[in-house]
Amino acid sequence: MKYNPDENGYYGQFGGAFIPELLYPNVKEIEDNYIQIIESEEFQEEYKALLKDYVGRPSPLYLAKRLSEKYGATIYLKREDLNHTGAHKVNNTIGQILIAKKLGKTNIIAETGAGQHGVATATVCALMGLDCTVFMGEVDIERQAPNVARMRMLGAKIIPATSGSKTLKDATNEAIRYWIQNPETFYLIGSVVGPHPHPDMVARLQAIISEEMKWQLKEKTGKENPDTIIACVGGGSNAAGAFYHYLEDEEVELIAVEAAGLGVDSGESAATSQLGEVGVIHGSKTILMQDEYGQIVEPYSISAGLDYPGVGPLHAFLHDTKRAKFMNATDEEALQAAYELTKIEGIIPALETAHALAVLPKMDLKPDQTIVINLSGRGDKDLETYIKHLED
Numbered sequence: 452m453k454y455n456p457d458e459n460g461y462y463g464q465f466g467g468a469f470i471p472e473l474l475y476p477n478v479k480e481i482e483d484n485y486i487q488i489i490e491s492e493e494f495q496e497e498y499k500a501l502l503k504d505y506v507g508r509p510s511p512l513y514l515a516k517r518l519s520e521k522y523g524a525t526i527y528l529k530r531e532d533l534n535h536t537g538a539h540k541v542n543n544t545i546g547q548i549l550i551a552k553k554l555g556k557t558n559i560i561a562e563t564g565a566g567q568h569g570v571a572t573a574t575v576c577a578l579m580g581l582d583c584t585v586f587m588g589e590v591d592i593e594r595q596a597p598n599v600a601r602m603r604m605l606g607a608k609i610i611p612a613t614s615g616s617k618t619l620k621d622a623t624n625e626a627i628r629y630w631i632q633n634p635e636t637f638y639l640i641g642s643v644v645g646p647h648p649h650p651d652m653v654a655r656l657q658a659i660i661s662e663e664m665k666w667q668l669k670e671k672t673g674k675e676n677p678d679t680i681i682a683c684v685g686g687g688s689n690a691a692g693a694f695y696h697y698l699e700d701e702e703v704e705l706i707a708v709e710a711a712g713l714g715v716d717s718g719e720s721a722a723t724s725q726l727g728e729v730g731v732i733h734g735s736k737t738i739l740m741q742d743e744y745g746q747i748v749e750p751y752s753i754s755a756g757l758d759y760p761g762v763g764p765l766h767a768f769l770h771d772t773k774r775a776k777f778m779n780a781t782d783e784e785a786l787q788a789a790y791e792l793t794k795i796e797g798i799i800p801a802l803e804t805a806h807a808l809a810v811l812p813k814m815d816l817k818p819d820q821t822i823v824i825n826l827s828g829r830g831d832k833d834l835e836t837y838i839k840h841l842e843d
């Protein structure tokens with residue numbers, strides 16, 4: 452497939468594995484085995500059984516009638532918010548924990564920002580009885596107390612990252628540092644980022660989203676393909692999953708929505724495709740927000756899950772080749788979209804997801820247009836933010 456990485460892990464000019472020598476054998480071991488493991492009957496059986504009985508898949512494809520009426524198009528919501536642990540992230544952690552087990556790894560590490568990936572990782576480690584260490588920025592530990600409590604209850608050890616801005620990027624740096632010192636651990640990365648083969652491995656595990664969309668749409672509309680798919684992008688894993696089986700169906704419009712924070716040109720934003728340039732971050736060549744010296748510019752978004760200074764290499768490629776259209780939404784637009792979905796459909800979305808919903812008013816929609824929005828997660832974790840801004 453044109454959108455798979457080549458043998459060196461490159462999507463066009465993006466990707467690769469920029470790793471220190473010490474990590475090479477560990478990364479090579481994953482690279483040599485991941486596709487064979489994922490495609491094996493044994494893995495597929497175990498993975499699909501857990502997705503069904505533990506996660507609650509297939510996630511419904513819901514025709515949002517009142518939202519459709521409001522925007523004058525046919526809008527479906529892919530309900531990843533109904534998964535166990537409340538978002539798409541568990542699709543990936545279930546898959547990677549099975550791969551780790553096949554490779555004989557017993558010690559799992561992960562990075563987390565808002566704590567969603569940390570919770571999804573701690574959950575599958577509890578499920579499998581494996582040791583779990585989560586790296587998290589000191590600032591995020593304070594901001595995300597409920598998720599920290601969940602991870603502790605699930606048995607994970609939390610290591611605070613105390614460098615830089617003490618947020619996600621710094622937690623990732625700490626996780627990579629630990630990995631270099633302990634190369635036998637399995638680094639369970641939470642998005643389609645990091646050195647090859649992680650971006651491709653995570654994309655293949657999230658691809659279950661579009662695999663289900665195809666047969667669900669066929670059942671409901673008689674056609675496998677919608678006209679448009681919309682997903683929010685932090686690192687890009689829920690978008691990669693929602694796009695995956697449609698990448699080569701060029702007539703399907705793919706829209707990736709980034710967080711504009713206080714506005715793309717405000718200096719407080721995470722709209723990487725607008726502001727970024729080619730560089731290397733966390734082991735991968737991609738587009739990222741950086742200053743003239745190549746130092747990373749701190750990203751900002753009201754949603755912790757979109758607050759990342761880069762995007763995965765697949766998305767850099769989709770942007771470069773114009774296969775996906777990149778749009779963005781500000782904090783305020785996302786908040787309004789979340790209040791709207793809650794009022795007219797009775798669904799409280801995650802703040803990240805609300806960015807995907809927020810582009811509807813900016814689109815030129817047609818009555819016969821079928822749209823799928825990937826509802827990446829639920830809003831329980833964001834209630835405090837929603838209530839605070841309602842009162843403003």
Ligand SMILES: *Cc1c(COP(=O)(O)O)cnc(C)c1O
Pocket residue numbers: 538539540567568641642643683684685686687688689690756757801803804827828829
């Ligand atoms: C983490 C998260 C995201 C952003 O991550 P991607 O890898 O870009 O998908 C989006 N939505 C929700 C609900 C999340 O928890």
